[in-house]
Amino acid sequence: ERGSDGDVKVLYWQAVSIMNPYLSSGTKDIEASSMVIEPLGRFNETGAMVPWLVDEIPTVTNGGVSADLTSITWKIKDGLTWSDGSAFTAEDVKFTADYCMDPDGGCQQLAKFDGVSSIEVLDPLTVKVTFERAMPNPYGPFMGAESPILQKAQFENCTGANAPTCSTENFYPVGTGPFVVEDFRPNDVITFKANDKFRDPAKPAFATMTLKGGGDVTSAARAVLETAEFDYAWNLQLAPDVLNSIAEGGKGQTVSAFGTLVERLEMNLTNPSAELPAETRATVAEPHPFLSDIRVRKALSMAIDRELLVEVGYGRAGRPTCNLVPAPAMFASDNTECFTQDLEGAKALLEEAGYVDSDGDGVREKDGVKLAILYQTSTNAVRQDFQLLIKDWWRQIGVETELRNIEGAVFFGGDPGSPDTFQKFYADVEMYANNFAGTDPQPYLAMYRCGNEPKPSSQWLGANINRYCDPEYDKLIDELGQTGELEKRAELAKKMNEMLTKESYTIVPLVDRGRVSAHSNSLGGVILNTWDSELWNVADWHRVK
Amino acid sequence: MLDDTIAEIRNLRVEFQTKDGPVLGVEDVSFEVRPGETVCVVGESGSGKSVSSLSLMRLVEYGGGKIAGGHLLFNRADGEQIDLAETPASLMRTIRGNEIGMIFQEPMTALNPVFTVGRQLTEGLRLHKKLSRKEAQARALELLRQVRIPEPERRLTQYPHELSGGMRQRVVIAMALACEPRLLIADEPTTALDVTIQAEILALMDRLKRETGTAVMFITHDMAVVAQMADRVVVMFRGNKVEEGAVEEIFANPKHDYTRALLAAVPRLGEMSGTDYPRPMRLLGQGDKQADPILGTGEPLLEVRNLVTRFPVKGGMLRKTVANVHAVEDVSFTVNKGETLSLVGESGCGKSSVGRSLLRLVEPQSGEIRLAGKDVMAQTPDGLRNMRRDMQMIFQDPFASLNPQMRLMEQVAEPLRNFGIGSRSEMQDKVASLFDRVELPRSFLRRYPHELSGGQRQRIAIARALALNPSLIVADEAVSALDVSVQAQVLNLMMELQADLGLSYLFISHDMAVVERVSHHVGVMYLGRLVEIGPRRAVFENPQHPYTQALMQAVPVADPTLRKEEKDLNFKPIPSPIHPIGHEPEASKYQEVAPGHHVLITDCGY
Amino acid sequence: MTDAPPPIQALQDKVPSAPPRSQWLDVWSQFRKHSGAMVGAGFLVFITLFVLVGPYIWTLDAQALNMRARDIRPIYTALWDSGAKVDWAHPLGSDNLGRDGLSQLIAGGRSSLAVGWAAMVLTLVIGTTVGVLSGFVRKLDGPLMRLTDLFLSLPILPLLLVAVTFFRQPLRAAFGPEGGMFVLIVTVVALTSWMPTARIVRGDILALKEREFVLAARSIGTRPLHIILRHLLPNVLSPIMVSATLGLATAIITESALSFLGVGFPSDFPTWGKMLADAVPRMEDFPERVLLPGVAISLTVLAVNYLGDGLRDALDPRTRGR
Amino acid sequence: MLTFAIRRLVLTVPTLLFISFVIFMLLQLAPGDPMAQVPLTVPDEVKQKMREALGLGEPPLIQYAKWLKQMFWIEPKVLIDWMTRESALFGWLPDTNLYQGELRVLSWQTRSPVMDIIVQRIPQTLWVVGLSYIVGILIALPIGIYSAYRQYSVFDQAGTFITMIGFSIPPFFTGPLLIVVFSVQLGWFPSIYDTTHVVNDWDSFVFQLRQMILPVLVLALQTTAQISRYMRGAMLDNLRQDYVRTARAKGLSEAVVVMVHVLRNSMIPVVTVIALGVPSIFGGAIITESVFKVNGIGQLLITWLFANDLPGIMTLTFIFAALILLFNLIADILYGILDPRIRYD
Numbered sequence A: 001e002r003g004s005d006g007d008v009k010v011l012y013w014q015a016v017s018i019m020n021p022y023l024s025s026g027t028k029d030i031e032a033s034s035m036v037i038e039p040l041g042r043f044n045e046t047g048a049m050v051p052w053l054v055d056e057i058p059t060v061t062n063g064g065v066s067a068d069l070t071s072i073t074w075k076i077k078d079g080l081t082w083s084d085g086s087a088f089t090a091e092d093v094k095f096t097a098d099y100c101m102d103p104d105g106g107c108q109q110l111a112k113f114d115g116v117s118s119i120e121v122l123d124p125l126t127v128k129v130t131f132e133r134a135m136p137n138p139y140g141p142f143m144g145a146e147s148p149i150l151q152k153a154q155f156e157n158c159t160g161a162n163a164p165t166c167s168t169e170n171f172y173p174v175g176t177g178p179f180v181v182e183d184f185r186p187n188d189v190i191t192f193k194a195n196d197k198f199r200d201p202a203k204p205a206f207a208t209m210t211l212k213g214g215g216d217v218t219s220a221a222r223a224v225l226e227t228a229e230f231d232y233a234w235n236l237q238l239a240p241d242v243l244n245s246i247a248e249g250g251k252g253q254t255v256s257a258f259g260t261l262v263e264r265l266e267m268n269l270t271n272p273s274a275e276l277p278a279e280t281r282a283t284v285a286e287p288h289p290f291l292s293d294i295r296v297r298k299a300l301s302m303a304i305d306r307e308l309l310v311e312v313g314y315g316r317a318g319r320p321t322c323n324l325v326p327a328p329a330m331f332a333s334d335n336t337e338c339f340t341q342d343l344e345g346a347k348a349l350l351e352e353a354g355y356v357d358s359d360g361d362g363v364r365e366k367d368g369v370k371l372a373i374l375y376q377t378s379t380n381a382v383r384q385d386f387q388l389l390i391k392d393w394w395r396q397i398g399v400e401t402e403l404r405n406i407e408g409a410v411f412f413g414g415d416p417g418s419p420d421t422f423q424k425f426y427a428d429v430e431m432y433a434n435n436f437a438g439t440d441p442q443p444y445l446a447m448y449r450c451g452n453e454p455k456p457s458s459q460w461l462g463a464n465i466n467r468y469c470d471p472e473y474d475k476l477i478d479e480l481g482q483t484g485e486l487e488k489r490a491e492l493a494k495k496m497n498e499m500l501t502k503e504s505y506t507i508v509p510l511v512d513r514g515r516v517s518a519h520s521n522s523l524g525g526v527i528l529n530t531w532d533s534e535l536w537n538v539a540d541w542h543r544v545k
Numbered sequence B: 001m002l003d004d005t006i007a008e009i010r011n012l013r014v015e016f017q018t019k020d021g022p023v024l025g026v027e028d029v030s031f032e033v034r035p036g037e038t039v040c041v042v043g044e045s046g047s048g049k050s051v052s053s054l055s056l057m058r059l060v061e062y063g064g065g066k067i068a069g070g071h072l073l074f075n076r077a078d079g080e081q082i083d084l085a086e087t088p089a090s091l092m093r094t095i096r097g098n099e100i101g102m103i104f105q106e107p108m109t110a111l112n113p114v115f116t117v118g119r120q121l122t123e124g125l126r127l128h129k130k131l132s133r134k135e136a137q138a139r140a141l142e143l144l145r146q147v148r149i150p151e152p153e154r155r156l157t158q159y160p161h162e163l164s165g166g167m168r169q170r171v172v173i174a175m176a177l178a179c180e181p182r183l184l185i186a187d188e189p190t191t192a193l194d195v196t197i198q199a200e201i202l203a204l205m206d207r208l209k210r211e212t213g214t215a216v217m218f219i220t221h222d223m224a225v226v227a228q229m230a231d232r233v234v235v236m237f238r239g240n241k242v243e244e245g246a247v248e249e250i251f252a253n254p255k256h257d258y259t260r261a262l263l264a265a266v267p268r269l270g271e272m273s274g275t276d277y278p279r280p281m282r283l284l285g286q287g288d289k290q291a292d293p294i295l296g297t298g299e300p301l302l303e304v305r306n307l308v309t310r311f312p313v314k315g316g317m318l319r320k321t322v323a324n325v326h327a328v329e330d331v332s333f334t335v336n337k338g339e340t341l342s343l344v345g346e347s348g349c350g351k352s353s354v355g356r357s358l359l360r361l362v363e364p365q366s367g368e369i370r371l372a373g374k375d376v377m378a379q380t381p382d383g384l385r386n387m388r389r390d391m392q393m394i395f396q397d398p399f400a401s402l403n404p405q406m407r408l409m410e411q412v413a414e415p416l417r418n419f420g421i422g423s424r425s426e427m428q429d430k431v432a433s434l435f436d437r438v439e440l441p442r443s444f445l446r447r448y449p450h451e452l453s454g455g456q457r458q459r460i461a462i463a464r465a466l467a468l469n470p471s472l473i474v475a476d477e478a479v480s481a482l483d484v485s486v487q488a489q490v491l492n493l494m495m496e497l498q499a500d501l502g503l504s505y506l507f508i509s510h511d512m513a514v515v516e517r518v519s520h521h522v523g524v525m526y527l528g529r530l531v532e533i534g535p536r537r538a539v540f541e542n543p544q545h546p547y548t549q550a551l552m553q554a555v556p557v558a559d560p561t562l563r564k565e566e567k568d569l570n571f572k573p574i575p576s577p578i579h580p581i582g583h584e585p586e587a588s589k590y591q592e593v594a595p596g597h598h599v600l601i602t603d604c605g606y
Numbered sequence C: 001m002t003d004a005p006p007p008i009q010a011l012q013d014k015v016p017s018a019p020p021r022s023q024w025l026d027v028w029s030q031f032r033k034h035s036g037a038m039v040g041a042g043f044l045v046f047i048t049l050f051v052l053v054g055p056y057i058w059t060l061d062a063q064a065l066n067m068r069a070r071d072i073r074p075i076y077t078a079l080w081d082s083g084a085k086v087d088w089a090h091p092l093g094s095d096n097l098g099r100d101g102l103s104q105l106i107a108g109g110r111s112s113l114a115v116g117w118a119a120m121v122l123t124l125v126i127g128t129t130v131g132v133l134s135g136f137v138r139k140l141d142g143p144l145m146r147l148t149d150l151f152l153s154l155p156i157l158p159l160l161l162v163a164v165t166f167f168r169q170p171l172r173a174a175f176g177p178e179g180g181m182f183v184l185i186v187t188v189v190a191l192t193s194w195m196p197t198a199r200i201v202r203g204d205i206l207a208l209k210e211r212e213f214v215l216a217a218r219s220i221g222t223r224p225l226h227i228i229l230r231h232l233l234p235n236v237l238s239p240i241m242v243s244a245t246l247g248l249a250t251a252i253i254t255e256s257a258l259s260f261l262g263v264g265f266p267s268d269f270p271t272w273g274k275m276l277a278d279a280v281p282r283m284e285d286f287p288e289r290v291l292l293p294g295v296a297i298s299l300t301v302l303a304v305n306y307l308g309d310g311l312r313d314a315l316d317p318r319t320r321g322r
Numbered sequence D: 001m002l003t004f005a006i007r008r009l010v011l012t013v014p015t016l017l018f019i020s021f022v023i024f025m026l027l028q029l030a031p032g033d034p035m036a037q038v039p040l041t042v043p044d045e046v047k048q049k050m051r052e053a054l055g056l057g058e059p060p061l062i063q064y065a066k067w068l069k070q071m072f073w074i075e076p077k078v079l080i081d082w083m084t085r086e087s088a089l090f091g092w093l094p095d096t097n098l099y100q101g102e103l104r105v106l107s108w109q110t111r112s113p114v115m116d117i118i119v120q121r122i123p124q125t126l127w128v129v130g131l132s133y134i135v136g137i138l139i140a141l142p143i144g145i146y147s148a149y150r151q152y153s154v155f156d157q158a159g160t161f162i163t164m165i166g167f168s169i170p171p172f173f174t175g176p177l178l179i180v181v182f183s184v185q186l187g188w189f190p191s192i193y194d195t196t197h198v199v200n201d202w203d204s205f206v207f208q209l210r211q212m213i214l215p216v217l218v219l220a221l222q223t224t225a226q227i228s229r230y231m232r233g234a235m236l237d238n239l240r241q242d243y244v245r246t247a248r249a250k251g252l253s254e255a256v257v258v259m260v261h262v263l264r265n266s267m268i269p270v271v272t273v274i275a276l277g278v279p280s281i282f283g284g285a286i287i288t289e290s291v292f293k294v295n296g297i298g299q300l301l302i303t304w305l306f307a308n309d310l311p312g313i314m315t316l317t318f319i320f321a322a323l324i325l326l327f328n329l330i331a332d333i334l335y336g337i338l339d340p341r342i343r344y345d
């Protein structure tokens, strides 16, 4: 029964800043807002699409998607109301798209609306999205936590340049979800109360919810697992021994699930040497002195014991992978060759490539080029442990490593003036994690196109971090863009994945990273979902007696 | 006759625990104080005077001392006799301030700076006499009247720093007298004060004693004060009492060597009457040979014309100069080669400013300074630095004018180093010979200033000043902080150097007796102006300006037979030397009353 | 007057009884009397030897990973917990990657002490220079004090990031990767902590400047620079000492806070503060990992504090006499 | 005194402008990027658009000028409006309505006025950090006084020892330690501070106390260590002064001598030190605040720093600088009030 279970307390160690995912793409903000404003369809815990504010997901089969893949028509559920009591209509859906696509708005989910040419309201409950070209995956707009529907009446005056000034609207959005914001304190705490207009009269079970933010991961885990001060803690990225020891507190349990997030080593195919002039440093004009040799890249990969990395760094929240696209299952290639560490093989490979330790300093060299690697990553305890372990293995095969860690805000920030961004890649090897939104890897794989590499002329923007360039690969990208058939797409994607990983060792995947969260023993109904918001089914949460 | 005494100290012995073991503050002292009597305790610095008096108050314990032996017998008002050395602290508190009052040496620091005078005065009254706030206030007012502070009502609400030194000392006296103690201990109550104020305070204490019948234990090292105040005298030397007797007896017929030496070292005003030239003192033990007078040359060395020095007073929003302190106002004088010109006057009249202006340690406003014909005012900073080789300065406080962190050798060698004179070994030789010159053992070379006595320190300062062979030395209160005996030695040394090296001195002092001893010429200053200047003999024997005359009157004479009657010494408070910006005082005009003897005839504010 | 000793005796100045000693002997003998300072100095010598000589005696590499020997408890835990995983090869245990506790403590101490001392010295140099200049040169007073205000309000993190951006490359070229980072961190720590020293020194200089011996020095032709060096600096030694002792503590702690916030040294460069910060999540199961570096930091700071106390007394000739 | 204060206040304006300019330029130089927290899944073109929407493309000087205008012209208007509308003090005045919807200083991260968030954070900052400062002082003063009075006694030695330890242990260690002991093992106090808690009856007050104890303890340890050292030093200086002897000579009891005469004088430097430390309440507790999730101003600053929220950081550091200057001035004025010898004119 709605409201019968009192208060539920959720702890996000990163505090929520805003309740509008179009103005912030931070996971915390998207997930917090997902309890209030909802998309038309969601992904469930298996990555399958489920209708949410519609009766069914439009497909080619049921006619919702046009045969040429250029439009999609959504039919909204009947009788939906906003939390203020007004009716939910197709106008709101159209407005949402206009809101995000306004060029002055700085919408952070613009990618979701990629290729959209027009949105039409066919009738109050039907909306049609038309694309400029055939979209094999037309489920960008209005699918998943990143593109929920905003109420037109509320946001009408907040479009374009006005978007940021509407702080009340951004903090207290009117939604269709199970909760409404009662009090919003940016970067601190949000209190919600049950939405009494929610479509399911029995839900949510909780009358109120407190979403507290801030602090560090360890103490967040403690607050749920050891002291039970909170019911749910989000994203407990902790070393497994620490998490296990805290879990012994017995007041709660951890849950985990996997998605597409892969921790990987990126090999720099260009020369990052500081001696080169700024125009050519780390650009395709200067190939890397030794990493351009695939045998060296492969040897580096072979030296790594991924099982141990998982054991040290992620425990239940990770598993070794050799794939850039580890999921969904149909897109993942069955590539496990890298799971076994082979130090001897790596050495042999280096010998073969001509790298020998001729001066006895423990470091191999060839033609005066030493295998000395600068290995950078963002500051983070687990990554730093990984760096140490990998440095140790590489030392054993005769490769010298210098470690560098860079504050995340700088490393992932795109400041073209900073020498330390991951895009500039002024290092030989770097490590970070990346994934793709939703379940379709096409845009993700398209990043490795020739010419898409960061370079001075593009202000160091560009997603082809490794400066990979293979015309074969580019052809596959184009082909994928034309293919609508799912099996065919999967095959192409697997091929591309392998080209990047086991065929060229340009990207050396390490760990398929899952999500670990924790909930107290008294909280029921938690189903962890990495494809959508973690709080996607918060309406079903309830107190276990 | 126990009934006759108020307090009796018997075989007092006080020890201090220090890091290098126990130090004796007082070894063996016995004397008594009778009602209505003034006992003066005299002796050089460090002889244990303060320690004895603090023992009587049982305050030595707070300074780390311990009464290691002896008795401190005290007759309470009810006739009961107790031994203060064994009294419990709680009873002691009812005696302190109530039955025994104490006046401390330093009026500047003896008062708590953050409480009003009224509060500090009434504190004891409310504690001992259980007076209400109102009654205590009334009594405090009465006390302030008793010590003749002008405008007593206002003083009650003022803070110590708002009072002049003399007024502060009167507050301290009032505090000590507040509960009408039967015994009053005064520890050097006038040492830090000007002659004029000293005269007033002494007169005041004398009168109070007569009016209230309080017994007074008066500690001082100034024999002139003793001669003015004492009924009986106790002479202390290095922690022991060496002599005791009635004041006339002590002065007329000292028994102990130390007492004799002490008396011999005291310059007495009027001793030089009838002579023209200064002459070193005859100190005991230096043989009987009469030192020769120092004749001087009569050739001008330093000529100062219309010197004006003003300090800006900043104020207002923009920190602009809103007024000036007219520290030196149209002063002209000449110092001859091998002669001494003394400047005398009250505190704040601008003596030091004159001295400092000469070396341009403060920048004079205008005027002309010529040293051996060279214009000091026109020098560039570098030229000035070179000029200073010819002019050196000795400061009042031998403690403050030596760097506590440097060894003596280095301090004396510093001027040589500054001008790069001589090699290292030559410098060492020079320093050693300077030490010989000022009669300090060479073993002192490696010591630090704090290891020396005041007199020795002042000699170091002299040695340093001599290092560059200057022709003129400005001695700013160079002997004021010293014990009489030491002072005499330093003075003699200075005069000897003058005779030997032909030095000229500008001697700044407020002690008339000393000035009489050392000067060829004397200038009397008041409020930045010279009111009278001339040959020492003329000025001292025939003072013309009313201020000079008043000043001479105030000087105590070290002779108990020549006690000054209590007459009205009421000096007018000195007017403020601060004038708004743009104020142009009139030029000084002098009348020559005798050859070289000039008296100011224009207004000087007195 | 025949029987009395020559009266001059009576007037002779008191001569100090103890023979003069060499300055440093004097300082030493005074210093020795301060028991706290002796203990502090003893501990500092010990800890310095520990980190300098330690690597030659305990030759395990602090960076060597040994996954088979991880999470070993220190030997002493066997006293009360017979089941504890202990190993004489790792007397102070090992961490979650199997790095030896003792060698980490040694290596961490090296860098922490180096950072602490270097940052402290730099802090003192900047603080004293600014303090002396603004106290001594009237014209500079206003600007320099405003500068102090400015630095007081500078946020340290952006400052560090800016420094890293601009100076990492040249410093890496000049001092190597670790040396470069060391210079950066030391500089930033010093840049953000010299202000109290400057203020205190300035106050003292303002007072000292009015003392007569400074005037005396001017009157004997001492140049301003020498006045500062010979007369002013030695006399502000005592407040500088106090700042120094606090400065060392601040430097070590600031470095550790930077490590905690993740902007300190790279992961293969241990410092006590970093060890402490890294071990905090595991402090329930492995309390020694926080206690050992924590105690090391505290004891060092305490030792330096006492040492400073003693030195201040010993270096001041006025207290030395007493 | 008044002219002194006014003059200093006037002088503060150019100083603050200068400081704000330097900070602004420093932040401009800093390599952080507000887009750093945006997931890598967001394409670069989108990020570029977002940057432009934040006004990042403009030259720094123009950005600075805009910030200046917002900070010194528009924000005061909002403040005055608020004061005449809601505050108890000026609420009776007619509503002013000066603010006409101009652009205020907006946080990039939350898209809401920076000042509103700061104002929201002030209560918990004061409750926890401010209170711990007071508690620290209250503990420190007696320790300092007594250690000075009994110099070199066991108490003095122990006090020195403990305060130095308190000074040398970083809060990121003491915080979790206290949590493990008192929240996890003993379960006495919550480890997470509830900022929404409202005190309206005895029970809620007790709860407020319980949740404040741990963070206050951690912070007070630091304050105590420093202030007690100052107090001890000042007392030692004054105990040696002549006026203490005079007070004793009046027959006053030791308690009065020490607690009235000596203490009053010793408080002069200590009070100014205390005043100078007040700004640190608003920014010096970054780590402790985040360990206990107090979410005060320190936590706000660190969040913004990591998010590269330039307007936020800029405004907070500026306020911090202003507080530093203000409390410098207050310290000077207090000095003048407490010490009658000081006269500023």
Ligand SMILES: Nc1ncnc2c1ncn2[C@@H]1O[C@H](COP(=O)(O)OP(=O)(O)OP(=O)(O)O)[C@@H](O)[C@H]1O
Pocket (backbone or CB within 6 Å): B016, B018, B023, B024, B025, B026, B043, B044, B045, B046, B047, B048, B049, B050, B051, B052, B063, B064, B065, B221
């Ligand atoms: N607190 C103390 N600790 C150690 N020694 C002390 C202390 N107070 C005084 N003494 C020593 O006791 C001796 C007597 O000192 P006292 O102050 O009585 O001299 P005094 O005759 O009053 O000298 P002055 O004329 O300079 O005041 C001196 O040798 C001094 O060094």
Ligand SMILES: Nc1ncnc2c1ncn2[C@@H]1O[C@H](COP(=O)(O)OP(=O)(O)OP(=O)(O)O)[C@@H](O)[C@H]1O
Pocket (backbone or CB within 6 Å): B311, B312, B325, B326, B327, B345, B346, B347, B348, B349, B350, B351, B352, B353, B354, B510, B577
């Ligand atoms: N540096 C200065 N700034 C401002 N005023 C000063 C300064 N030095 C001296 N004065 C003022 O100038 C006047 C004369 O001072 P000066 O020191 O020359 O007097 P003095 O006769 O030497 O007194 P004392 O006998 O006390 O040494 C005093 O009113 C003093 O307050």
Ligand SMILES: [Mg+2]
Pocket (backbone or CB within 6 Å): B049, B050, B051, B105, B187
């Ligand atoms: Mg004395």
Ligand SMILES: [Mg+2]
Pocket (backbone or CB within 6 Å): B351, B352, B353, B476, B477
């Ligand atoms: Mg003078």
